[in-house]
Amino acid sequence: MKLAVPRRHRSIALAYLLLLVLVVVGRIVASGFLGVDHIDELIDEGALIGFVALGQGFVILAGGVDLSIPWVVTSAGILVTTFTGTNSSNMLWDVPLIIGLAAVVGLINGIGVVFLGVTPIIMTLGMSTVVEGALLLYTNGSAGGNVPHPAVFLATHKIGQVPVMGLAWLVLIVVVTFTLSCTPFGRRLYAVGLNRRVALFSGVDVKLVTCSVYVISSCAAAFAGIALAGYVGQSYLGMGDPYLFTSIAAVAIGGASILGGTGNYIGTVAGALTLSVLNALLPTLGFQPAVLDIVYGMVILVAVAAASLGGRARTD
């Protein structure tokens, strides 16, 4: 049988192949790997990466990058514990408020990139520092409070055999995939990422599209922060730190070009799960956490190098 994967989806198929290989390796070398409890954990951690990578994926697709994600995650996590505490009924108001605040951060990122012409790396890095400072002022340097029940429910409970967070992720996967492949916004986003000038010439509102990806990214990061607070049962400064690299790595492993214009969320899902499996597998093999960082770094570099080599082969 001939393998019928369209050219543009080949790198995504590759991401799933990588995931499969890791799972098989894990089953062979580590006993208890992928047991029933373990699978839930892999899905939950994959989902957290998947939430941040969702937003990062939109930004990268448009040809930018969002470095403000970690502190938006942290802020959302801390705000949800300090504002809301254990009083669940407040959450009805607080969650939209937190996500709204994040949207403002994203909007400022977008405005800076689009209207002030600041490069995305500098703009989002600057914003990240601003958010960090504001949060330190607000918390006086120490986070506290309790995680509200709905966040805990989202992050740790199950409906039947299925983790709630996994279900939430599934819903997001469907919505995002549909948005990217079947809506005018998705199509315009690809056009902007591939070539802004062509998009502009074709009547696409490039500024609006670019702005909106940063808003989406911050909102997704805030959602991830709330879920993360529920997952770890507390909030602390720096809780979002690991999610900068993982968000970019998940998108890169998922077959998207780091330069924008290609890839989709289905690939990013494979990237997020791959990272979550790596996360679980490396310690069981006796590697220290530091090794994990080395592996992450290598993975990103290899993915980016592969993407640029692939790009060169295409233009030759």
Next chain:
Amino acid sequence: MSRQANESGILSARGVSKSFGGVAALHDVSFDVLPGEIHALVGENGAGKSTLVKIIAGALSPDAGEVLFKGDPFKPSDPGAAAEAGIGIVFQELPLIPDLTVAENVFFDRQPLTRVRTVARRRLRAECVEAFERFSLTGIDPEAQVRDLSVASRQLVAILKALAADPSLLVLDEATAALGPSEVTWLLEQVRAAAEAGVAVIYISHRLAEIADICQRLTVLRNGESVGSWRNGELESEELVRAILGRRLGQLYPGIPPTVKPKVMLETKGLRAGRRLRNLDLQVKEGEILGIAGLEGQGQLELILSLYGMLTSHGSIFVDGVEHRINSPRDALRAGIGLALVPEDRKTEGLLPTLTIRENLALPVLHRVSHLGYISSQKEAELVGPTIHRLNIGRQDPSQLAGDLSGGNQQKVVVGKFLISGARVLLLYDLTRGVDVGAKAEMFLTLNELAAEGYSMLFYSSDVTELVNVAHRIVVMFDGLVCADLLNDGSLDEEMIVAHMLNAADRTGVVGSLVR
């Protein structure tokens, strides 16, 4: 050995073949150039001209056959070796180094050195000025950085670089593609002078008028094979086009159809934009193809860009009698103006090569094919299908990637995008630059059909021959104004238009900035 050299000239190719991955780019091609001869190489894109040039330059080596240079088998290991042997080549893609100055580029591999082997700047500058004088090129500062030059000026520098090395064989591969008429005239003069001094010239161009003007002999390539060699004038122009295309299309220009209706579709009053567009009044009628001529940089690009909302403009723009404010391409599309643009660096800006034909065509009209927020693939197919069919794009498979299409077909997609968008006025900016003869012929037929359907077109081309054969009316622009408005009723020819372009320049005394 010497007998052969006398017979076959300075460079001869003997049965040269070259394949890429099983596809023959050249098959058993033989031809030769005599000293002092200008020999044109013509054919469609993909006919094998550039492959042949690359073999001569040493960038590729032939699979079979050989190249003789001055009678000896010639196998340059790389382009540097070819240059040392006395072969000067002006490539299609400009191989200048943007961060170096003009002088440093012209003398790139043979800069004058001081005793401690650093570049002797003053001598370099002097030698460059001398080269400029020797080849009567003016208007370019030898100290300017190449990145700050216009594409045409860069091309002139590349040509100067090849000439200044005193080659015994000069190869010009599409050297005029980026040049305006006066610059082409300069180039042809220099080429003639070089040939008179005994230099052999291989001249490659899609512009058949130039070839008729300058060459002594021409060789036609088609699908990697040599169709034949003729002396200039031996073939009628229709016969030549047929030799280039095979039996596909009989002629390049389909003739100008009487499709102009009285209604004014596009009108500008006192249009100003940037520094170069000063005060432009223009009318385009329904079904009219209005040609825009002018020396480079007289506001043509600014006119097109401001009509398309890419450049802030002042003054009034009327489409079909209604005044529109056009501040973005979105506004332009809404007003019914579409733009098909080939930018100066030759890569098409109207197209996303990694998306399919369908996705490209639907991009400006996504709001029309979507329903409840998602794109209806049925509506999309209904809208896109007829356009693909009618413009005869590629294999007519909408899911083909746009990047896999030939240059001519890609241009059709760009035009098709704006037909679908409902534009009634099409802005065509150098649509045929670098497009081969076959695709050009098809493009002109398409323009005629569109005119017959009442589309109005603003057609800018740097090729005056094209304007004379395609446009109903030609306006000559100079210094941001219309300096002549000529009805193309059969009495116009290329020389008259060029004369208008140059006259305006003479009158206003800005000749110094132009190539004479």
